[in-house]
Amino acid sequence: MKRLGLALLLAVALLGGCSSQNDTLDVTVNGELGAPVTLSVESVPDEMSVETLVAGEGPKIVADGTVLVRATSFDSRTGEIIEPTGAIRLTTANLEGLGEVGDLVVGAREGSRLLVVRPGLVPGQNAAELVVVDILSTVASGTEVPLPTKPLAGTPKIEIVDGAPHVVSGGGAVSDLAVVPLIEGTGAQVSDDDDVVVQYLVGDEKGTVLDSTWKDRVPIVLELPGVMDGLRIGLTDQKVGSRVVVLIPSAQASGTGDRFAVVDILGIYDSIDADEKSKETPGGTKSPKVTSTPSNTKSPSATTTPNSTSSKNSATPSTTVSSTPRATTTPSSR
Numbered sequence: 480m481k482r483l484g485l486a487l488l489l490a491v492a493l494l495g496g497c498s499s500q501n502d503t504l505d506v507t508v509n510g511e512l513g514a515p516v517t518l519s520v521e522s523v524p525d526e527m528s529v530e531t532l533v534a535g536e537g538p539k540i541v542a543d544g545t546v547l548v549r550a551t552s553f554d555s556r557t558g559e560i561i562e563p564t565g566a567i568r569l570t571t572a573n574l575e576g577l578g579e580v581g582d583l584v585v586g587a588r589e590g591s592r593l594l595v596v597r598p599g600l601v602p603g604q605n606a607a608e609l610v611v612v613d614i615l616s617t618v619a620s621g622t623e624v625p626l627p628t629k630p631l632a633g634t635p636k637i638e639i640v641d642g643a644p645h646v647v648s649g650g651g652a653v654s655d656l657a658v659v660p661l662i663e664g665t666g667a668q669v670s671d672d673d674d675v676v677v678q679y680l681v682g683d684e685k686g687t688v689l690d691s692t693w694k695d696r697v698p699i700v701l702e703l704p705g706v707m708d709g710l711r712i713g714l715t716d717q718k719v720g721s722r723v724v725v726l727i728p729s730a731q732a733s734g735t736g737d738r739f740a741v742v743d744i745l746g747i748y749d750s751i752d753a754d755e756k757s758k759e760t761p762g763g764t765k766s767p768k769v770t771s772t773p774s775n776t777k778s779p780s781a782t783t784t785p786n787s788t789s790s791k792n793s794a795t796p797s798t799t800v801s802s803t804p805r806a807t808t809t810p811s812s813r
Contacts, residue, residue, distance in 0.1 A: 504596060506609060508532060512592055513615050513666065513746070515565060516551055523555045523607045528596045529583050535590025537616050542585045545697050546572045547615040547676060547745060550580060554600065555607040566749030567615070569676050569698060580612055589616045617698050618642045618678065619722035619743040621664035631657050633726040635686055635739050643693045644722070644741045649686030653737040657726045658713045664720020667747050669703075671715040674748040677701045684737045700748045707732050710740050719744050
């Protein structure tokens, strides 16, 4: 994995005319945007601070709006991750969705990376919670791929308007299951039992759109084991960041007629069973759970709870991220 090193030095304002004993931030964050990250810590300020490490160029995040994030909390004393954090989450930009970080992402753009310093991680100790917040794109973000010179049977004519796909005309009957790449991503590879964050539309051979997330531009969590066979097979082994057209013959589209699906693959979702009990930290306090409660029709495939914090951390992250995507996870094939 390509590593991105970001070193920064932040001067924190004096409060009430008194200076802090430690007023600088010297932290190096390693890892590409959206990927798991690590960091090393030299010094952190005694006051709360927020720094933009990467300024994105995507749409601005609005209060209470949907946001796709990977937020990872670290213990400033050790540079180690405070569990359970670091999973990709589809949630809302507010206190309910992102805890105290919710207000901080409002106004930032998709594609940004923020570093939040929250002193007071452990009472009576010089310890801070360092939260690396990656705000991920809600549209495909890879490299455009030239279309085949001769379109495959069933390929619709698609135009991209303001980043969203629009169907101009249908492609007729689909002869065989096939995948036509439009944008090639560089992220993780999708497995056939993953829960995947997507934007999508489904249409028939005449070009009629039967189902779509693009009207409101709100991604959903798509549970691959629960979708039509052709879509599951077509998305398997594709990479995050890609946009593909999946051509699906009727026999692999629940027998309802030939279908096509245009899908932006935005992330592999890390599901956690909301009913599973939080584990006790060595310090005796309960570790908050990063809950996953999408309004879907099928239980997430992953139901494990991340490990509690190690004994040398004895810290509880304050950034509790919930997930509430507002759509069904089974694209219509009617």
